[in-house]
Amino acid sequence: MTMKFRRILALALLLGLTVSLSALGTAAAKDDTVTINVYNWGQYISDGTDGYIDVNKAFTEATGIQVNYMTYDSNETMYTKLKTGGSSYDVIIPSDYMIARLIREDMLLPLNFDNIPNYEYVGEAYKNTDYDPDNIYSVPYTWGTVGVIYNTKYVDEADTGSWNLLWNEKYSGKILMFDNPRDAFGIAELSLGYSVNTESEAELKAAGDLLVSQKPVVQDYVMDQIFDKMEHEEAWIAPYYAGDYLLMADENEALGFYFPEEGFNFFIDAMCIPTSCQHQAEAEAYINFLCDPAISGENLDYLGYSTPIEGAKEYMDEETAGSDIAYPSDEVLARGQSFLALSTAATQTMDSLWLNVKTTGSSSALIIGIIGLIVVIAACVVFFVLRKQKKARRKNLYSK
């Protein structure tokens, strides 16, 4: 290796190191502004696309606080992230039943409502809820519903109306399903006529069996991957949140939506502060900002979910504010059921049943696989044993 080559290499290394360390240095130096870590659902804040408001940017401009925005795709993922520790978040936005569970496990900080004056705009119907009866730990962000999205071009209208469309073999391979246990079991329980909060082992098992029976027709278990799949018509039927349907319908006008007759899930997603928070006052400023009627209106105008803030509708498009999917009539809402937190034992049962649903496979392929495996291993063993014998024989031959 010549001197010149070595010199070039050494220079390159030195350059790389200097760049890295200086980048690290500037990153560290920038830390006199406060940055909060916000952990929210994916596709759940207006980020400036299509000319709508960029909420995080607006917040930074208004308060000078930087936002490090991260997303999760289900309550359970968020819970696991918090539980495995090692990550500090300042604001999280879980669903009702998960908030109840977090409160029960002492993972939330009580809010200082002096820092959240905009709380007065929250509608009365969304205060004093089952999950946070004394309004200590949470401030509502959105409320919404779950229903069935389907592609009107390929799905027969006659097949719609009930949850059983998701089990219909006519559309095998074109049906998507929720990839989190609560939503999936909720659908199964409603189909069987049970309460979505049942803790009976027998009923949970029946729901689990129903979900296993659905597997042959399911294309995939998804959360936010559903957007691409439905818009590009890779799949035709999926249960999902009403607000996301409105987003998808903008991209593909052939999509339709309905609230199944057996009932559906009604949820409230609310903002909380976990105990690992590093900047509580700034986190509360963020929560306060999102409760501003103008911000909530413009944000949810894009998202399609429903606002719990009074006066926010004035800032929305008339079409969105009047949509009967985003704001269904009381008659329809009466069929909605909220999730409550389940006991630890019931949660464990549901988790293991869900794991069973996700991992059951076709057994016939497996048998072929096992036989094939045994054949391959046997062939290898035979081959190598013969080889060793040949070697030994040859050695004997030459050593004589």
Place this chain on the structure above:
Amino acid sequence: MKTASKVFTVAVFIFLYVPMLVLGIASFNSVSDVVVFRGFTFDNYKALFQDSVLLPLLLNSIIISVIASLAATVLGTAATLGIQRMGKRLRRVTMFMTNIPLTNPEIVTGVSLALLFAFVGQALKINSIMGFWTLLIAHITFNLPYVILSVQPKLTQMDPNLTSAALDLGCTPVQAFFKVVLHEIFPGIVSGALMAFTMSLDDFVISYFVYGPNFVTLPVEIYNYTKKPLHPKIYALFTLLFLVILLMMVVMNVLQARDTARHRNPRLRKSGGPIN
């Protein structure tokens, strides 16, 4: 048989590069779609350069890779030198330990480190332990075996008499070390460092288990992106990275070729002296 295998090789190379082509074309697509090509545009590249999220992540990846590979190179080279002088049993144990991260599935390494850090975090009551340092530790840990396995062959191939010759000619032990040993194992060090850098840059599985919200690398964030609709500027980033790395490799290839040519042809040697 030679032409048949040549055709086969070309087919395999096409197979290897088809996805790059698909993503490259998608990066110029005017619609956010990989399947249907609607129109040619540079908009995605423009969006990429105005983006404030992806480029800092790329920088993060590069920072971690550079620091981890350098640290692993220093530590690993020192280790190789020490291992060579070990007794047989200790050497076997050490080499077994070195092979563990290599032979273990990446997911097991990632899981074990995640559990270690969670354990330490709970014990020390630190809530936000996962971050830059845990990521760096993990990267150095899986880079070390590559460095050692690159340097070791060069060290064992080295003629031990060279060091004695240098000492005889008047070098101090330190000088002998730098001028002889280091010079001989340098190619191994370089290839080990490069291998470590490459492995770190695109590492996903291990980083996925030990990263924290304050320091995210590009592959991990791409995984998070794949859980929601992808913006085509990612394809633009990917295509650019591909071209940059291709260019770097071509340049290194050319440099190495010129280097060996110079070695072979005595008339091309610049500095005098028989050994260079």
Place this chain on the structure above:
Amino acid sequence: MKRQFLSGPYILWMVLFTIIPLAIVVYYAFTDSITGAFTLKNLAAMGTYLPIFLRSIWLAVVSALICLVLGYPVAWCIAQAGPRAQRFLYMLVMLPMCISFLLRTLAWVSLLEDTGIINNLLGRLGIGPLRLVRNDGAVILGMVYNYLPYMIMPLYTVIMKIDHRLVEAAQDLGCGGSQVFLRVTLPLSVPGIISGVTMVFVPAVSTFYISQKLGGTTSTMIGDVIESQFKTAYNPNLGAALSLVLMILVLACIAVMNRFTGDDESVATI
């Protein structure tokens, strides 16, 4: 200064960050997730996951064999080329490995989907959409695609080192092309074959991303289950137990393979 002590920091590092974490995995595997008491429950659950283990092994073995069939001719061909061409081709083989395998796998999804590129082309020819993705075949394709370079590299390294005089000697003694290959090249390249198969098998059996994207709902692999226990369902104990079994399985396979290469050669050739 005794040179042995140069390796001191390294040994300390490995003990701290390789040995101790594995001990912690064992600890979690034998601990109950809620009470923290010693339990064999997690390992007992292995029985229910046996089909998944077998499926993972089966898919990984098939992928390794396909990689071998595809990779051997390529490695042989590269080894026959001139030195400059060899370097260039080797670099071309390694290049895909440096670039995000997540995106490359996603590209395959776009190619194979029902509304994907291949089905679009077939549709123009009048052939109905074929189910190319979301089955075990697609998972094998993804694994072969991602791990083929890992097979080609050790094979090429070994084939390149075969003393050409042996080949010439065989030809002098009257062997035809295929006989030279079967009796000289192939047996001498066995260490490379074993190394390559190992380097493909280990990541293939433990992958989770490929089966998530390309596999169907019935193609769950052991990596998927481990990942879900750490990322979506909070059960690190079960995850640790699964990881432990996976690790023992892989070590067993490698030990078996090592016995067949001969006594001194280690399996991990770079």
